Amino acid sequence: MPEATRPSGRIRVIVGTDPAAGAEILETVPAGVQWRLIAIHAALVTDATVINRVVALVLDDGANIFLFTGSSYIQVASQFIHYTFGAFSRQGDTLVGAILCGYPEGIVIGPGFRFSTVMVNLQAGDDWGPPIYMVEEWPA
């Protein structure tokens, strides 16, 4: 349905799966609904391994990647950083350990579509907290 004629959906804040250490975040749109992604937040604590990590966010339809965006921040060993993805016009870091990463506004994803993190140099002890994301939800 064109956005101009689509009725307002339900605003939801969803707590996703807290991955085990060394695993990426991956969330799947369940059957029967579609989501407009408003914001996605997750925190990453890195282990003591001295190597540079870079965080990216990937959207796909279950197989085919159609959006790949990421941070320009290099997270080093033993750091705790908040990452927030949203339709921001700016990207950057702040003085409080928070990184903003942008993606295009108005992205609507349907059943089976996924968003996930992809990290450069993910280490076995690097640990994401649970993603917490705000969506506008409609029946699919």
Place this chain on the structure above:
Amino acid sequence: MKLALRRCLGCGGVYPPVQRDGYSYYHVCPPLRDEKTGVETLRPGHRDENLVHDSAGKLVGIVAEGAGSEPVK
């Protein structure tokens, strides 16, 4: 309100099967990704809690039971 949590025995992820707004959450294990090629494979014990209905609309189960899950105490 504290959310009741479950741990997936396939990937080790911890998740609330019921959200604060009362709606269900359907856990799916993240795949294993080859860093060089980007190719994804399902991890051993892959679990997918999305619901499956038959042609009559009757609930028949979840997509993949995998290694199961357990409550987090």
